[in-house]
Amino acid sequence: MTRPRILLVEDEPAIVRGLSDTLAGHGFEVTVATHGQAGLDAALKDEADLILLDVMLPAVNGYEVCQTVRRHGLDVPILMLTAKGQEPDVVLGLNVGADDYIVKPFRSAELVARVQAFLRRHRAAPARCTFGNCEIDLVARRVRRHGADVELTAKEYALLAFFAGHPGRALSRALILDAVWGTSVFVTPRSIDRCVTTLRAKVEPDPRAPAYIQTVRDVGYRFDPCGAATVDG
Numbered sequence: 450m451t452r453p454r455i456l457l458v459e460d461e462p463a464i465v466r467g468l469s470d471t472l473a474g475h476g477f478e479v480t481v482a483t484h485g486q487a488g489l490d491a492a493l494k495d496e497a498d499l500i501l502l503d504v505m506l507p508a509v510n511g512y513e514v515c516q517t518v519r520r521h522g523l524d525v526p527i528l529m530l531t532a533k534g535q536e537p538d539v540v541l542g543l544n545v546g547a548d549d550y551i552v553k554p555f556r557s558a559e560l561v562a563r564v565q566a567f568l569r570r571h572r573a574a575p576a577r578c579t580f581g582n583c584e585i586d587l588v589a590r591r592v593r594r595h596g597a598d599v600e601l602t603a604k605e606y607a608l609l610a611f612f613a614g615h616p617g618r619a620l621s622r623a624l625i626l627d628a629v630w631g632t633s634v635f636v637t638p639r640s641i642d643r644c645v646t647t648l649r650a651k652v653e654p655d656p657r658a659p660a661y662i663q664t665v666r667d668v669g670y671r672f673d674p675c676g677a678a679t680v681d682g
């Protein structure tokens with residue numbers, strides 16, 4: 450089996466050293482770019498299995514790198530590295546196509562776990578998705594819970610299917626709105642929150658402490674079919 454290739458775009462030497470060593474130690478092949486343009490050039494070669502992308506970079510910043518990569522039609526997972534206190538900027542990163550973010554300083558074990566999870570999830574888009582006691586049949590467009598059909602509205606189903614297609618990603622309300630509601634109708638981010646509330650009531654074991662459709666504070670939502678132990682909202 451070939452080693453997964455990680456492109457690390459980061460300008461801070463200490464982080465570059467630490468992350469390169471850690472990732473190499475976990476069997477990843479690491480390519481480093483220390484400024485945005487070099488990162489973009491490397492990303493567009495389409496050789497990386499995952500990109501770790503710092504936001505604040507010389508020359509071309511992380512958002513521009515991300516946006517350009519997506520404009521070229523590449524769907525490689527991109528995990529943004531953001532400094533503490535820059536969380537509101539995270540929304541911008543997600544809206545230009547990043548998959549998720551991790552706040553510095555982070556523990557290297559956490560980062561490695563996130564990277565491994567992303568690589569696993571990215572491998573195949575399945576026809577069905579199971580989480581908890583629920584199963585979504587994305588071909589038949591049915592949802593079952595404990596084997597019994599769950600009645601969902603068209604929007605609830607569309608939202609759940611969108612979540613299922615983007616597991617583990619922090620999804621901004623703007624992105625969800627575009628993908629599920631489209632841009633032609635008048636809806637507000639509140640419409641998403643209401644739809645999430647009714648959806649949770651139908652699929653979550655405890656809708657008040659959701660395990661699968663998680664709130665990402667100030668951003669939107671994240672669907673985790675494994676039901677992560679830590680829920681940040």
Ligand code: CA
Pocket residue numbers: 459460461503504505506
């Ligand atoms: Ca930086």
